[in-house]
Amino acid sequence: MLEAVNLKKDYGGHLALKGLNLKIEPGEIYCLLGANGAGKSTTINLFLDFIKPSSGMALIDGMNVADHSIETKKALAYIPEIVMLYRNLSGLENLRYFSQLAGHSEYTDADLLGFLKRAGLPDHAPMKRVGGYSKGMRQKVGIAIAIAKQAKVLLLDEPTSGLDPKASNEFSDLLVQLAGDGVAILMATHDLFRAKESGTRAGIMKHGELVADLVTADIGHADLEALYLKHMHD
Amino acid sequence: MIWTIAKKELTEIRRDGRFLWTSLIIVALLFIALGVGAQRYAADRDLRIEASQEDRDSWLNQGDKGPHAAAHYGVYGFKPATPLALFDPGLNDYTGTLQYLEAHKENQAAFKPAADATALARFGDLSGAMVLQLLVPLLIILLCFGMISGEREDGTFRQLMSMGVPRTKLVWGKALGVTGAIAIVLVPGILIAGVLAAILAGNNDPHEMIDFQGKLLVVALAYVAYFAIFVCVALAISIRSRSSGAALTTLVGFWIVTGLLVPRIGADISKAVYPTPSAFEVEASIQKGRDAGIHAHEPNHPNHIAFKNKMLKKYNVTRIEDLPYSFQGLALEADEEHGFKVFDQNYGRVRELYAEQDKVQQVLSVLSPAVAIEGLSEALSGTDVDFANDFSNAAEAYRRNMVRILNADIMQGGKGMTQYSAEWGYRANKSLWSKVPPFDFDPPGLSTILGRNLVSILVLLAWLVGSIFWLTWSARRIKIDM
Incomplete structure (x- = not known):
């Protein structure tokens, strides 16, 4: 449903994304972890066609978003850190x-x-x-x-940061329900606990590269945190 | 999708108290302006009708006297006004409302209300045209300045882009929403105020109603185009500005320059390019020209004697009493015909200069749509310089016809008389006075006005098309903030 093929983004010499390859199927909740500036938001903005890739492709439902900007948006919904609405x-x-x-x-x-x-x-x-x-x-x-x-695709950019634990929990439950309905979800987050709890897969990004890609069911809470910190220290 | 966006914008505009109050004030001003305009129009018209009837009566009942004395007695030509003048008084206060028509002299229209006004009048009278030309654009600016920049600042623009809303559709939806808001306020306001004004102004004679519906329609279309230009420019500037504050500053600047500065500087520029001679210079030049004439009233003037000898020779007689026409009539007529040429030469030159100045102003509307709409609105309302010139020309043509009729009568009636007895002894009566028709002036029709203001119309259209293109071009390039 969601696919990145050698996706690269070069900001005038600064490589924000160094050739990402990623595939997210319907029903999956993919949590992108990583420090600020690791390339999580860049990835989401590329899927939204808010920025153009330097090379590679971002595909939604098999369509290149750079060529089908309006059509690919029919299938997706986007939830940023704060959903902006008309006051x-x-x-x-x-x-x-x-x-x-x-x-x-x-x-x-x-x-x-x-x-x-x-x-x-x-x-x-x-x-x-x-x-x-x-x-x-x-x-x-x-x-x-x-x-x-x-929507068949949900792109979320740190949607739970700043939410109290109860609200955060309710939000995660909703994501699980939507995934159950067959929605493919890509979520950038700092919340390792939520990633393990509600995510089906987790990826750790560092300096524009996906350094780890794992199935959350295969790993414990403590192990995920240890793996994350290990990558951050390198 | 455009309708959805327009509807949502309308809801938001409606909920914004600022719009409600601003538009209420503008509509109230419109009512006051049209009401006062209608009353003044009706009062002026009643006065004009009364005065012209009185003048005609005193002309017809001036008693038995020499025709040339009657020519000196003269009549007044009263400048009529079309009903749209109550909406746009234009230059009416400056161009004079009546013209004294007498022997020997081409007078200028006199009785200019501005001459009696205090310096306060320079701030401008409140008129319906002023409300539409200056205040409505301000309302449009207030509605539009934050429409795109505000969505970017609030982050809702990203949300919209993630929904797959095409940028141009978003912008045209907003343009439609603003248009709807303005229309909801202005259309009923103008219709009600217009009907009230029509009732206040009362019935009009058919001369003043020439092409009235057509003129009204073109005026309405011109203002719609003018407002559309402001909507497009305001939205384009909202797109191109970094913040809503910057957009507002730029737009108010645009409003001041195009609405206040350029129209006022325009008059000075056109005067500098085509300077007109002073009234004193023109008067002196006319005096000099007339001096070369016959001097019909001065029997000892060399020109008079030369003309007399020429006539005696022409008709092969030795005494003026033997001429086939009264010599007095011949002299007066020749003197008048000479005067016509002198006036045409001198005033003609001044009028040409005014026409050139007007062209410069029309071209200057390239810098400001307000100049174009001002010119067009005045022209269609019959309150521009052209209308005043048409009136003056008609009045002068009437004067020449009157003088010719009277002189022709002397030429026949004073036949065989000495010059003295022709001037003082010959009497005409009411039957001659009624041969001079009452003064009548038909305001220019729609096609004449459109032809004269082609430059303004084209410039207004160019502004409209240009601003639509600029808005579309800008809309396609709205950046998504990261």
């Missing part, structure tokens, strides 16, 4: 707007409220303006947008 619109209105932009004008308010409920937004919140939402609530609207869009 003067309510959560419901934000969801309706983004759903309509994604081509889903058929949803009724009941449908949309259902998505928000599924994403875990409290019942009193959808009619309130987003200006007063907490970060956790914004992230939930972000998930609801992804659900409403029927």
Whole structure:
């Protein structure tokens, strides 16, 4: 579903990504670990076609995103560190707007409220303006947008940083549910615990290279942390 | 997708209290401007109709007198106004509202309201045209300046791009949303204010209504184009600015330069390029030219004696009493015809210079769409220099016809008389006065106005097309911040 083929990004002499090869199948949650500047966000921005690769390809559903910028976005949803919404619109209105932009004008308010409920937004919140939402609530609207869009690919860039453990846990549960529905998920994160807990695979990035690629079921919490720190010390 | 974006923008604009208050103030000003304009228009028109009837009555009932005395008595030509003048008074306060039509002299239109006004008047009267030319663009700027830069600052632009929204569709959706917001405020405002103004202004005579619907339509289209230019420029600058604050600063600068600076400097530039002689110089030149004439009232002037000898020779007689026409009539007529040439030469030169200045101004609208819309709006409202010139020309043509009719009567009626008795003894009556028709002036029609303002129209269209291209070009290049 998601595939990087020799993906390289060169920022005027600084190699942010040195030939990434990665394949994520439907139902997988791939957690990209690594220090700031390791190339995690660069990878996600390349899949979003927000930046162009220096060489190699980022493929979504077999299509090169650089050539099919608009089409490949039909299949994906993007959740950044803070989901940015329109402050003067309510959560419901934000969801309706983004759903309509994604081509889903058929949803009724009941449908949309259902998505928000599924994403875990409290019942009193959808009619309130987003200006007063907490970060956790914004992230939930972000998930609801992804659900409403029927995205097959989810790109997440540190979506849980700054969330309290309960909110973080709820968020991870939602990702697991979506993966269960066959969504391919790529998440950049610093949260080793969550990566082990909800991820199906984990990759450690360092200086633009994927230095480790493992299946989380094969490794314990402590071992993952030890492996991560070992790579960081090298 | 464009409709979805436009609808969402409208919702956001509606919820923004700033828009509500600003637009309410603008609509209130529009009501006041059109209301005051309509009252003034109606008062001026009633006064004009009354005065011209009175003037006609006193002309017809001036009693038995020599036709040349009647020519000196003269009549007044009153400048009419089309109903759109209540919306755009243009140069009306500066061009004079009536012209005294008498023997020997081509007078300039007099009674300029600006001459009676205090220095405060220079700040400009509030008019419907001013509200549309200056305040509505300001409203557009307030709505548009943060539309793209704000999405970038708030991070929602990344969200939109991740949804696969094409950049040009986003921008056109926003343009449509702004257009909708402005239309919701202005269309009912203008319609209601317009109907109220029409009721206040009352019935109009058919001369003033020439091509009224067509003029109204073109005025409306011109303003729509003008507003569209501002929407495109404001959005393009919002795209190209680093921050919303920078966009607002740039746009207010654009508004000041194009709306206030260029129109005012334009008049000075055109005067510098085509300087007009002073009124004193023109007067002196006319005096000199007229001095070469017959001097019909001075029997001892060499030119008068030479003309008399020429006439005696021409008709082969020795006494003026034997001429086939009254000598007095011949002299007056010859003197007038000479005067016509002198006036045409001198005023013609000045008018040519004014026309050249007007062309310079029209070309300057390349720098500012406000100059183009000002010129076009005044022209269609019948308050520009061309309209004033048309009136003056019609009034002068009327004067010449009047003088010729009266002189022709002396030539026949004073036949066989000495010059003295022809001037003082011959009397005409009401039947002659009624041979001079009442003054009537038809304002220029739509096609004449469009032809005269072709440059302004083309420049306005060029601004529109250019700003649309600039916006599209800029939209395709909106950067995603990392």
